[in-house]
Amino acid sequence: MAVLQVDGLEMRFGSRLIQQNVSFAVEKRCIYAVMGGSGCGKSTLLKHLVGLLTPAAGTVRYDGVDYWASDEAGRSRLRSHFGMLFQSAALWSSMTVLENVCLPLARQTQLDTRAQEARAREVLAWVEMAEFCDYFPSDLSGGMKKRAGLARAIAAEPPLLFLDEPSSGLDPISSRRLDDLILDIRDRTGAAIVLVSHELPSLFAIADDGIFLDADSKQPIAHGAPRDLAARLAHPTVQAFLHREVPPAAAPPAHLEHSA
Numbered sequence: 001m002a003v004l005q006v007d008g009l010e011m012r013f014g015s016r017l018i019q020q021n022v023s024f025a026v027e028k029r030c031i032y033a034v035m036g037g038s039g040c041g042k043s044t045l046l047k048h049l050v051g052l053l054t055p056a057a058g059t060v061r062y063d064g065v066d067y068w069a070s071d072e073a074g075r076s077r078l079r080s081h082f083g084m085l086f087q088s089a090a091l092w093s094s095m096t097v098l099e100n101v102c103l104p105l106a107r108q109t110q111l112d113t114r115a116q117e118a119r120a121r122e123v124l125a126w127v128e129m130a131e132f133c134d135y136f137p138s139d140l141s142g143g144m145k146k147r148a149g150l151a152r153a154i155a156a157e158p159p160l161l162f163l164d165e166p167s168s169g170l171d172p173i174s175s176r177r178l179d180d181l182i183l184d185i186r187d188r189t190g191a192a193i194v195l196v197s198h199e200l201p202s203l204f205a206i207a208d209d210g211i212f213l214d215a216d217s218k219q220p221i222a223h224g225a226p227r228d229l230a231a232r233l234a235h236p237t238v239q240a241f242l243h244r245e246v247p248p249a250a251a252p253p254a255h256l257e258h259s260a
């Protein structure tokens, strides 16, 4: 059974349609990419998947259980099945790195305080942050914040992880290290990972499957691994995105191209 199954999801802000007909399934150990141009609704989709926004239509199931058909206790139980790394890392600024990572362990596990701390130190060592346990978020670089946020997301070993632009703002070497870390986490924990990213090298290197959301038609226009979509004849918008070309409709008129 799929860890996550989305059927006919429709997302709106008021009367404004963002995406409709969004359907996909994510299996255990799969790294699943959510792709599409800026503003197409990728972050909005993640917010619907983690229960922060309510779908206008459609269903979201975790291990077969319908999230929105569950009562609040049921939803809260389902939420303990996933970890989330937000674009900004969203660490609590008044807490140390160690305290931030202990938070989900206190909420989602039966571990006592000592065991929580031991586990938090173990995951911080995985992400090469062992020496920074006592630092506050304001004393960390962007890449360190991302790694601390990742440690917090994986600390309770959820079977499903949502990562929103994990490598945005990182230099290519840090970005590559983060890719290796994501693969390592998948291999160690067997988690399914839903990844929003614009980073083509990352998408080609680590994603096993994915969906491409189109801002114009406001629905998905391709499903598959980014490397397979890039290799086969796909929708021109998908090709333009995956080959970093300007889509024909967005290209400047010919008389402007040489005007500089």
Ligand SMILES: Nc1ncnc2c1ncn2[C@@H]1O[C@H](COP(=O)(O)OP(=O)(O)OP(=O)(O)O)[C@@H](O)[C@H]1O
Pocket (backbone or CB within 6 Å): 013, 018, 036, 037, 038, 039, 040, 041, 042, 043, 044, 045
């Ligand atoms: N709280 C909100 N209220 C109203 N509209 C919103 C809200 N949040 C996002 N939107 C709109 O929804 C659309 C999708 O936004 P979203 O942030 O999901 O796009 P995205 O694909 O993640 O973009 P990017 O790649 O630039 O991060 C945008 O047009 C945005 O203006």
